[in-house]
Amino acid sequence: MMTAYFDNASTTPVDPRVIDKMRACLGADGTFGNPASTTHGLGWMASEEVEWARSTVAKTIGADPREIVWTSGATESDNLAIRGVLEAMSEATGRNKIITMETEHKAVLDTCAHLRGAEVIYLKPKADGQLCLDSLASLIDETVLLVSVMLVNNETGVVQPIAKIAKMAHDIGALLHSDLAQSVGKLDWTVDSLGIDLGSLSAHKAHGPKGIGALYVRRGSCRVAEQQHGGHHERGMRSGTLPTHQIVGMAEAYRIAQTESAAEIDYLNRLRDRIESAIDELGGIRCNGARGVPHILNITVDGIDAERLMAAMPTIAVSTGSACNSATIEPSHVLQAMGLTRKQGLSSLRISLGRMTTDDEVSMLIHSLTKTVSQLRSAA
Numbered sequence: 001m002m003t004a005y006f007d008n009a010s011t012t013p014v015d016p017r018v019i020d021k022m023r024a025c026l027g028a029d030g031t032f033g034n035p036a037s038t039t040h041g042l043g044w045m046a047s048e049e050v051e052w053a054r055s056t057v058a059k060t061i062g063a064d065p066r067e068i069v070w071t072s073g074a075t076e077s078d079n080l081a082i083r084g085v086l087e088a089m090s091e092a093t094g095r096n097k098i099i100t101m102e103t104e105h106k107a108v109l110d111t112c113a114h115l116r117g118a119e120v121i122y123l124k125p126k127a128d129g130q131l132c133l134d135s136l137a138s139l140i141d142e143t144v145l146l147v148s149v150m151l152v153n154n155e156t157g158v159v160q161p162i163a164k165i166a167k168m169a170h171d172i173g174a175l176l177h178s179d180l181a182q183s184v185g186k187l188d189w190t191v192d193s194l195g196i197d198l199g200s201l202s203a204h205k206a207h208g209p210k211g212i213g214a215l216y217v218r219r220g221s222c223r224v225a226e227q228q229h230g231g232h233h234e235r236g237m238r239s240g241t242l243p244t245h246q247i248v249g250m251a252e253a254y255r256i257a258q259t260e261s262a263a264e265i266d267y268l269n270r271l272r273d274r275i276e277s278a279i280d281e282l283g284g285i286r287c288n289g290a291r292g293v294p295h296i297l298n299i300t301v302d303g304i305d306a307e308r309l310m311a312a313m314p315t316i317a318v319s320t321g322s323a324c325n326s327a328t329i330e331p332s333h334v335l336q337a338m339g340l341t342r343k344q345g346l347s348s349l350r351i352s353l354g355r356m357t358t359d360d361e362v363s364m365l366i367h368s369l370t371k372t373v374s375q376l377r378s379a380a
C-alpha cells in the first residue's frame with residue numbers, strides 16, 4: 001500500500017545526491033579516516049572533507065566557517081546554545097534572565113525548564129502565532145542574558161520577526177538565539193539579515209541525514225561552555241569524533257537546498273495552493289497561524305477528532321502536534337498558546353510538504369480528506 005507522505009516537518013527522505021556523497025566516506029576504499037588523526041593521509045583527507053562541509057554550511061547561511069560547531073542535531077544545538085551561554089557568560093555579565101516563547105520547540109522549552117541559576121520568562125504569542133514586539137519591549141531589561149525565539153515554527157510554519165527581535169535584544173546588551181531547523185531552503189535569510197548571535201541547525205529537515213546538525217556561534221559576540229567533554233574538538237565547544245559521512249551529507253543537503261530554493265519554494269507554493277483550495281471547498285476548516293513558510297500547513301477541522309480522522313486515512317501520513325502521555329492525549333502546546341481550545345487543538349492536523357512530494361500524492365490527500373471529512377460529518 002503506497003503511503004502519501006505529508007510529515008516532512010518531522011523528517012524528510014534523504015536526497016539521492018546526498019546519499020552518494022555520504023557513501024564515499026564510509027568504506028575501506030573511501031574517506032573513512034578520523035578527521036582528528038594528524039599522523040597520516042587518511043586523517044588529512046577526512047579533515048579536508050569536514051572543512052569543505054564547514055565552509056559549505058557556513059556559506060549557505062552567510063557565516064564564517066569558524067562560526068560553525070558540529071552537533072548531533074538541532075536538539076543538541078538548542079541545549080548547547082542555552083546552557084552553554086548561561087554557563088559561560090552569566091557570572092561575567094551579572095545577567096541570568098532568559099526570554100523565550102511558549103510556542104518554541106520542546107528542545108528549547110525542556111532545556112529552559114532544567115536550567116539552574118536562571119530565571120526564564122515565557123511569552124505568549126498573538127493569536128496568529130507571532131511574537132508581540134510590545135510585550136517583549138515591556139519585559140526586556142539589563143538583566144536579560146539571552147532571548148531565544150525560533151525563525152520558523154515547526155507546527156504552524158509561522159515566521160517570527162527575528163531581525164526586529166535581535167535589534168531589541170542587542171539594544172539592551174542581550175544575545176539572540178534562534179532555532180533555524182525548519183528554515184533552510186524555505187526562506188531567504190542569512191545570519192546577518194537576521195542579526196542572530198546563535199542559531200540551531202539540523203540536516204534531516206532539509207533532505208539530509210538524521211543525527212547531524214550544527215550550532216552557529218557569532219564570532220566575538222558570545223562564548224559557549226562545552227556541554228559534552230572529551231577531546232576538546234570544535235574549538236573546545238563540543239567534543240567527540242566527527243562523523244565525516246554525516247557532516248558531508250549535511251553540507252551537500254544544504255548546498256542543494258540553497259541552490260534550488262527559489263524553484264522549490266515555487267513548487268511547494270503551487271502544491272500548497274491546491275491543498276488550500278480543496279480545504280476552502282470543504283468548508284468548516286480553519287488554517288492556524290499567519291501564513292509563513294510554504295511547506296507547513298496547520299488546520300483545524302471543526303467538530304472532528306484528529307486521531308479519528310487520521311485513523312480513517314491510513315495511507316495518508318500527516319501528524320498532530322499532540323503529545324501522547326500514558327493515559328490521555330494532550331493537544332499541541334503551540335496551538336494552545338495561540339488560544340485554541342482543547343477541543344480545537346484535538347481537531348488539528350499538520351500537513352507538511354517536501355521536495356519529494358508529488359502532485360499525485362496531493363491528489364490522494366485531497367481525495368482522502370474530502371471523503372473522510374464528509375463521512376465523519378454525516379455520521380456525527
Ligand SMILES: *Cc1c(COP(=O)(O)O)cnc(C)c1O
Pocket residue numbers: 009010072073074075076105107150152153154179180181182201202203204205211212213
Ligand atoms: C526537528 C526540530 C528540532 C529537533 O532537531 P533534531 O535534529 O531532530 O534534534 C528542533 N527544533 C525544531 C524547530 C525542529 O523542527
